[in-house]
Amino acid sequence: MTQKSIMQQTAEFGSDWWNDSNDHLELQHAYKEGAVGATSNPVITLNSVKSHPNIWIPEIDEIIIKNPTASEDEIVWVLIDKVGIKAANILLPVYKNTNGQKGKLSLQVSPKYYRNADAMVEQGKYLASLATNIAVKCPALPAGIMAMEELTAMGVSVNATVSFTVPQAVQVAEAIERGLAKAEKDGINTENITPYITIMVGRIDDHLKRQQKEHNIDFDPDLINWASIAIFKNAYSIFKKKAYKSKLLAAAFRCDLHWKEIVGGDVIISMPYEWWNRFNESGIEVIERINNPVDPEIVRALKEKFVDFNRAYNEDGMTVDEFESFGATIHTMNTFFDGYDEFVKLIRRRMI
Incomplete structure (x- = not known):
């Protein structure tokens, strides 16, 4: 009997995994290894x-x-x-075999619309029309949260991005619950609405490492990688208690903790092609770790040393109005803007 790959074992523990790109060659390979979804944005x-x-x-x-x-x-x-249409077609068998519960491709609205809920809703409706198995990505920022509530009310599956913190995850989940209630009131079948809320685990760790360097904080950089795990696990605990329909999704990988510490939860693990292939060859034992708490001493030290860890970890750590000015948000949005501008320049060079 052929031994199952580490990615196949990951799925057996109940944690779905996606390829963190809509690259067709990558996605075809990921599909064969058991991936049940994929994500994209203009930079990808x-x-x-x-x-x-x-x-x-x-x-x-x-x-x-x-x-x-x-x-x-x-x-x-x-x-x-x-x-996107081509990638969605690769995942269509998964979508059909699971009666629409899996096999979604996430397509992201333009980063330029991040302050305009109406523009995100209009583009989101269009993106959702491209294939039956599309989820629409919007930023977990004030306008994006409003857009996701409205899209959900229309029967569209959404995926929150530019999201790093427990307060963001909870606020989006609450907005989606309101959208689901409105959809049901309007007679829309919500069975196949599968909302996802991303926590960009690597990007919150990156942010804290930049804070450490900027403020000369005496802290082991390797231990900072546990910050995102503590944040994700806290969010997961809250989601279970409140029985949100939305599923948490881990993305933006920087180390093996971002995969192995999340295995076993009813979550999505969205891994770049390079990373899941690396894990497949790692020999790391696949066991349930999602319910194992992060060492309390590490959490205590993070709380003591990093103001922004407290803001990201605590459910009431930030208000919605603070999401846009959070350091990880600014850094990520600028990455999206720069990548989009590069894309436009590439097209321009082909035009003239």
């Missing part, structure tokens, strides 16, 4: 184009020819749609 799509120029540059040139009056931004989104 750009990286796929750069990784496989022989595939995508001819596609870009064809789109430009067929859309002679389109702007660079419009060409970007035509390509994102095309890549």
